[in-house]
Amino acid sequence: MTELEKLNARLEAIEQAITATMHAASVDRKMGHDKHLSGHFTKALTELDALKNGIKALIVRHEAIGR
Helix, strand or coil: HHHHHHHHHHHHHHHHHHHHHHHHHHHHHHHCCCCCCCHHHHHHHHHHHHHHHHHHHHHHHHHHHHC
């Protein structure tokens, strides 16, 4: 498995984690009859989004530079 394939696999896993977290946040909000998402879910989504952006930057760098 090349480095680029590993980065793409990490990106896919992060995107799946974001989707699962968004689903869990939605279910939690609906079951709690809340108007807004819990702060815990918001924090988790923010951190996952930052990680996703970092991995995307690494992929671009790897494709441009080759390492």
